[in-house]
Amino acid sequence: MAMQEYETTIGLEIHVQLKTKSKMFCGSDNMSVDAKPNTNVCPVCMGFPGTLPVPNAQAIEWTILLGLALGAEIPEEFNFERKNYFYPDLPKAYQISSATNPPVIGGSLKVFAGGKEKEVHLHHIHLEEDAGKLVHDKSDNALVDLNRAGTPLVEIVTEPDMASAEEAKVFAQSLRSLIRHLGISDANMEQGNMRFDINVSIRKNGAKDLGTKVEVKNLNSFKMLERAIIFEEQRQKDLLEDGKKISQETRGWDDSKGKTLPQRSKEEANDYRYFPEPDISSISTREIVEKVKDQLPELPQEKAKRFEEEYGFDKRLAESLSDDVEMAEYFEKTLEHIEASAKDDYDKKKYAKRVANWMTTELIGKVNETGTEFSEIKVEPENMAELTVAIENGVISGKQAKDVFAEMFETGKSALGIIEEKGMKQITDTGAIEQIIQEVLDANLKVVEDYKAGKEKAFGFLIGQVMAKTKGQANPKAVNEVLREKLK
Ligand code: ADP
């Protein structure tokens, strides 16, 4: 049977760690992930009996902010509940969550995948606390670190709306971009700030009901998300082709083997015995919505549209610059510096294009090559502005600019400082250029005659001589003009 006889359905559950100062239900530090084990803890997040949880107002506001940004419904009230299970990293033996009556219902995000627009609907978003971590030492002892216990997590649950690994990946990337724009999480996947569970099923093309879903837990990169979906599609197809049934189960992803492996089946699924958290009354949202509504920043898709209009970018350039909030801010700051130093003839679209091109090629190239976080690059927007203007005014050539930029990237020094230091400044003074040209002409009378006899090649030779004499520092355009003039 041919592969395209099946269609794939994917739903995602995405955990995002909020970057509040303190944890979800206590005052312990939430921002020092790398602290020594069990130093960011207090009786509340260690689950001591008799302690009381106090909900973090900032975490609730940010969850609602995220809901508003996704066009979701915010119910008038939501409440926390206990999800009961035993695990060594969960000292209370229950997790406080809010999935049953969540703070955010529905909403959607439009993404552009595989050449077409796709609206991915959300089921709900809830707020909960994370568990601690189990660490296995060299002698294979399991150690408990409770630094992460009680840190605030939002869980975003989508409808089964995606039909390919590509769509799921693009959705996850757009969601990350949105979250970073809102400033509610760094959504740094290497640090586990953003993690994905995928639900994948396949069914015969056109079948009425969805197939049996398989869940794969704890993927923490876009690459893994994509690979795990593609692997599951194939595994499930192979089972059906062999006349076997797909069993509803939870699987894990083995990245080195590139495959999913069974963890637990539906029969072994937990019964969490949910009940409302008796120590926290239900939260009414009306005032929070009023407060948060005005904090909605410009969202990535709005930003991309504005970049197209304001700077005359094509869609692709606009999107690649607006997608990452830090990059977008960097770009606009650079332009502001250029505008501030410019004279009356400032051409915004022209400079915008220059800066955008430089950022999406040279700057991003260096960022990727060196594995630097964008927030940690040493080149300030002010320096980027200086470099752009220096190229534009012919102070240095485009080729020299790459060397200057490489050093800026490494040292954080200013563009003009480096140009000065390296003696790179181009000779644009026509008087000086004229003098050098005269010397070259005097020394090459035969070549001059060749040129006058119509040999265009001779012109190139003379240019070469001038450039050699100036060690490449003469402005090529000026040399060209002066030489033509002199040879007339
Ligand atoms: P459960 O009761 O097992 O938690 P839910 O209905 O709550 O299942 O859905 C959990 C996630 O699985 C959601 O993201 C949802 O979109 C997705 N999902 C549900 N059914 C399917 C299916 N048949 N195929 C793929 N994904 C699904």
Ligand code: MG
């Ligand atoms: Mg569910």
